[in-house]
Amino acid sequence: MSIYDDLAPDDVAVLPRDALEEEVRLLRGENMLLQRKLKGIQEIGQILATDRQIDRVLVEIIKRATAIMGADRSTLYILQDDGETMLSKSTSGGQIQTIELKVGQGIAGWVAQHNRAVNVKDAYKDTRFDPAVDRASGYRTESILCCPLQDMNGQSLGVIQVLNKHDGYFTTADEGLLRAIAGQAAVCIRNSRLYLDVVSKNIDLLDTQLKLEERTAEIELLFRVERAAAMSMTQDDALSGALEHVIGEYPCTAAAVLLYDEGENALVADRVLGDGAPWLLGARVAVDGTLPGDCMRSNEPRSLRSSESARADSLGLPLPPELIVHNAVCLPIHGPDGGLGCLLLLNRTRDPRAFDERDIRILGMIASRMGLSITLARTILEERKAERLAAIGQTLSGVVHDLKTPLTIIGGYARLLAKEDDAAVRQQHRELIKRQIDAVQAMIQELLAFARGESQVLLRKVHVKDFLAEVSELLEAEFAGTGIELEVDADYRGAVRMDSAKMLRAVFNLARNAKEAMNGDGGGRFTVRAEERDGQVLFSFGDTGPGIPREMEGRLFDSFATFGKKNGTGLGLAIVKKIVDEHQGTLTVSSEPGHGTTFTLGLEL
Ligand SMILES: Nc1ncnc2c1ncn2[C@@H]1O[C@H](COP(=O)(O)OP(=O)(O)OP(=O)(O)O)[C@@H](O)[C@H]1O
Numbered sequence: 001m002s003i004y005d006d007l008a009p010d011d012v013a014v015l016p017r018d019a020l021e022e023e024v025r026l027l028r029g030e031n032m033l034l035q036r037k038l039k040g041i042q043e044i045g046q047i048l049a050t051d052r053q054i055d056r057v058l059v060e061i062i063k064r065a066t067a068i069m070g071a072d073r074s075t076l077y078i079l080q081d082d083g084e085t086m087l088s089k090s091t092s093g094g095q096i097q098t099i100e101l102k103v104g105q106g107i108a109g110w111v112a113q114h115n116r117a118v119n120v121k122d123a124y125k126d127t128r129f130d131p132a133v134d135r136a137s138g139y140r141t142e143s144i145l146c147c148p149l150q151d152m153n154g155q156s157l158g159v160i161q162v163l164n165k166h167d168g169y170f171t172t173a174d175e176g177l178l179r180a181i182a183g184q185a186a187v188c189i190r191n192s193r194l195y196l197d198v199v200s201k202n203i204d205l206l207d208t209q210l211k212l213e214e215r216t217a218e219i220e221l222l223f224r225v226e227r228a229a230a231m232s233m234t235q236d237d238a239l240s241g242a243l244e245h246v247i248g249e250y251p252c253t254a255a256a257v258l259l260y261d262e263g264e265n266a267l268v269a270d271r272v273l274g275d276g277a278p279w280l281l282g283a284r285v286a287v288d289g290t291l292p293g294d295c296m297r298s299n300e301p302r303s304l305r306s307s308e309s310a311r312a313d314s315l316g317l318p319l320p321p322e323l324i325v326h327n328a329v330c331l332p333i334h335g336p337d338g339g340l341g342c343l344l345l346l347n348r349t350r351d352p353r354a355f356d357e358r359d360i361r362i363l364g365m366i367a368s369r370m371g372l373s374i375t376l377a378r379t380i381l382e383e384r385k386a387e388r389l390a391a392i393g394q395t396l397s398g399v400v401h402d403l404k405t406p407l408t409i410i411g412g413y414a415r416l417l418a419k420e421d422d423a424a425v426r427q428q429h430r431e432l433i434k435r436q437i438d439a440v441q442a443m444i445q446e447l448l449a450f451a452r453g454e455s456q457v458l459l460r461k462v463h464v465k466d467f468l469a470e471v472s473e474l475l476e477a478e479f480a481g482t483g484i485e486l487e488v489d490a491d492y493r494g495a496v497r498m499d500s501a502k503m504l505r506a507v508f509n510l511a512r513n514a515k516e517a518m519n520g521d522g523g524g525r526f527t528v529r530a531e532e533r534d535g536q537v538l539f540s541f542g543d544t545g546p547g548i549p550r551e552m553e554g555r556l557f558d559s560f561a562t563f564g565k566k567n568g569t570g571l572g573l574a575i576v577k578k579i580v581d582e583h584q585g586t587l588t589v590s591s592e593p594g595h596g597t598t599f600t601l602g603l604e605l
């Protein structure tokens, strides 16, 4: 585009030559200024788009502002968060300086306070000028052009000032140019603040995410330990399960559960995992003067972070002399009545860190859970003992009754024996008496084995007829109002040795399952039979339900195996199997989809 484009040919013709040349000179100057302004602003825009380092960007802006304006130096003041102080970046001979200025101080301070531009030809004639900065820097300020930096809402962000225009003083055109630069700088500051805000929020988020991940891992570990403990039937299983998770999460040379033995006043290594297990299994650690003993007594964690052999000795463990103890940690296992022992981890491997506070906290929770498992297991043992004694009490009259039969027989034969002269007949009587004494002894042995907890069932001779009468009574109540018909049929009318209370529980579990299976069809038939076959009494329990689901194949008698029930725990059949095993009996099942299920339970005669 030519600068003449806007002039009509007629206008050109009527203008005198000098005036025309003057006009062209002015227009050319204006055009150059416009182009410079455009270029400068473009460059600043580019920097803004490519560089996120606010300091670098601002330095570039002031360098370019100085060059574009044909000034000696420029300063950009940024208002601080306190709203009273401004910090500056300024160029002087390529050097970047930082100056602090109060809002209201000097011309720049005035501009910041009033949010209005100032253009001064001679600074020293302006009362707002503060010569202190000149005095400090040895510089001589003459002309000043200073513009406020405002954000989109007119909020003050700082000021930009250019000093000492090379050819005189700053013009109105310069003012417009500086305003444009100030606008760009304001955008830059605002963007950078937004950017920094986003960055800091991202850092916070990342931090939160890391913490969350750590917490999730902790909770998962605790959950696994909890599940292992809850699924365990015995103390040994619970402790082993928990210890496996511990060593899985904290690989170390040895992880051990030391339990307090009152008789010996020592801690005994009850379970040990890891490469160092052979040294520690069954090891005894004195309570006095050792780290594990101190940990149990004080109910506080204790740790060791030293390779000094003197301190390693304080563990009281029978470790090989060549083993260097790098670190160890003991967590108390506590019960309601005091210390039960401690969880010990020796030499963390793979991870060069010793056990930190977080590890100690998590391991401490696991040790507490171990304490709960031990307490629960001991309570269950106590309860079982009490139950056994109660069971003996309840059945004692029956046991005495059972004993009466052989004793009467013995008494009878003893009397016959006294009168009998024939040696052969006497021998026969003796044999019969001996057989009855064996039977009495067997009964007493069973009673004692049950009392000591060696046997879980208290076997007594039970008449099948009486047992089935009890079964009928129980199941009639269970099936009442369900549309299930009960049929009890006894082919065998003799007696069999069983723990009738436990056997009733097994029958009840089978009947409850049958009821649940048939309920969907709105009823059916449950048949109980007893017959003798091959030296066994076979009790069968058949239903007309839908049959056992395929999903239960291979795990029907497993604990916690359940299918198709809302609130099934999967323990019913596991308990039946346990009771049958305790009777050394047999348990079989036959089931066909749509044709019902029959469980058959065999007891030796
Ligand atoms: N008579 C039956 N007919 C059909 N399915 C059966 C029968 N008995 C057991 N089952 C199946 O076997 C599964 C396991 O039974 P079990 O008694 O062990 O546990 P549960 O009944 O699910 O739960 P719980 O008895 O602990 O409340 C049942 O969930 C059911 O799917």
Ligand SMILES: [Mg+2]
Pocket: 509, 512, 513, 571, 572, 573
């Ligand atoms: Mg069940």
